[in-house]
Amino acid sequence: MPRALGLTRVAIVEDHLLFAESLEVALSLEGHDVHRVPLDEGMSSSALLTALLRAQARIVLLDLDLGEAGSGVRLVQPLVRSGAAVVVVTGDSDRARWGECLVYGARTVLDKASSLNTILATIRRVGEGRALMTREERDALVHHFHNEKRSDHETRLRLEALTPREQEVLGHLMLGHAVRDIARTFVVSEATVRTQVKSILSKLEVSSQLAAVGAANAVRWRPPQQQTWA
Template identity: 40%
Template sequence: MRMTISTHDHVLIIDDHELVGTSLMLSLRSEGLRADWRGNAGGEEGILADVRRLDPGLVLLDLDLGRDRDGRMLDGVHLVAPLIDAGWRVLVLSGSSDRVRIGGALADGALAWVPKNAPLPALLRSVRAAAQGRPVMAPERRQQLIDTYHEQTTARSELRARLDKLTQREREVLAELAQGHRAQAVAERFVVSLATVRTQIRAILVKLEVSSQLEAVALYRRASGR
């Protein structure tokens, strides 16, 4: 059965995988929609520049958009707010199961999240609902993901505040420890004595209010979102 949606309702798929994007585009076109696919060429700025030249409609947005020409990771979450500001509705269609990132996209105004590995009929039903202005996911589930995002954001802010107590060199030492380097290797890296590095490590533990290097490294990684 075809979707009862106006063919004037534009659906734009933003996904770095051409096979996935074009396959979904053709499926939507077979349902009577005006659908197009856009890859990650030009990075975030290029994507937004192209999108702003189009009549707004519904975006199916992947959160993991690969890398730009400079090798930097492209995060679809950063596109949600600008897309909405440009008049688009955003449906997150992503293989990512990171509750914090999904919650961040929803907090920025995305309508809902649909797993990319959902069966095609389920994907089409979700697009139909979003295009018609109907809920795509339960409000309770949506709010739960948004709450998770806010909780994690608050926790990371508190961790970063503790890390801000460290000097620049102490942060560099902690970063080296987080990469698995031992104190001796850190001393050689910064051309200082082992005793100096051990003194810096003790200062790090005191300032972060932890009792071991493992705890300090774990705190550093949580604050970095790793």
Template identity: 50%
Template sequence: MHHGAAAAKAAGDGGNRRPARITIIDGHLLFADSLALALESEGFIVTVIDPGEPQASLATVLAAALRSAGRLVLLEHRLGLLGDGLRLVTLLTASGATVVLLTESTAQARWGAAVHQGAKDVLHKTCSLEELVGTARRVRDGLPLMSRQQRAALIEAAFADRDEVQAIRARLDRLTRREMQVLGALMSGDLVPEIARSNVVAVATVRTQVKSILYKLESTSQLAAVGAAHRVDWRPPVPPTRALTA
């Protein structure tokens, strides 16, 4: 793991208190290192953990974070090959750390999911250094970061998104295997005539299958159906060797 240098001065007024420790978990090392330098100049001791290191796993990232003993953990949830970093929030919170999601995402549902799992605040990566330092100081001083109303609104957005995702997946499960294959082709950008030609069936057959897909997904257009499938990271089954039929 990559570690930022310890700050030379103590955070806060007059340098009378011990410097607070901050852990940054982010695969964008240029951003993370720059942020670490800025926070160190404000008197914090900062450790940067790179989830993209060879042999890294969520377990090794968690272990490194626990060793760093950061009172504040700034977590980017997109951890590349390691997947969703939100899986670390509950474990880090249980260790006594204050987790703040520091992310490029603007999705309120994603923010709400982090808060629901224990994150105390969410900051977008475009926030000012002043705002970030202010958050770090509030954590150091044991002050709240987010109002109860803000937390409730974000969690509500997360629950609403979860319910919608579950509904989309349930509708996708209603498709026949052939309809799933057609939807997969549409997701790849294929047009109806191309799908018909590649599967040696009539264009009318594919159009009928598309109409059935739209009906089952409760979508008004092919674009909406494709968007719904992408939203839930749906993938079509492996196509069989025989051609599609009506």
């Protein structure tokens, strides 16, 4: 027999203890059956997912930045598949990341700065089977995600177009090494390194070393193992 609305089982996954406790108290006062899943030291993402599935919650309030357990985004899809309604509550303002959660099945995304009343009202709407977002809001966030995904793919293609030498140089730039230091490492002239840097900027379609490093970091690119220049 399904639980009555007031006895909805809600799981909380939140790495800020005070915020998690506030949610737990507020939801309990509303009559919900609240289960706060602790983020134990060294807890892996898979262990956290197992704990959440065991909780058998109807609704999961999920943070996105979970310390050692990693990103909450990867938990959305398996939780939704288990039958849980996932409501993301995050301090991350990255709209593309919000859209990714929606693509994976989250019912809505709330800013952590939202009032407790807003979060409680959202839980009530889930229990009542009501829509949590307008079609326009959802589509706009999903559009952010797809745009960023496409942009990341294009950046990776540009990175792959770098020669092995250029990849090595970019790797050193990502470590904060100056042109002079890179030249000394590979026993070449600074002019040679500057030529390589210029080519890197051109291929990545950016105007500065800082922007090149930022582009590589944004897609979590890492250079191949350093090799000695011929």
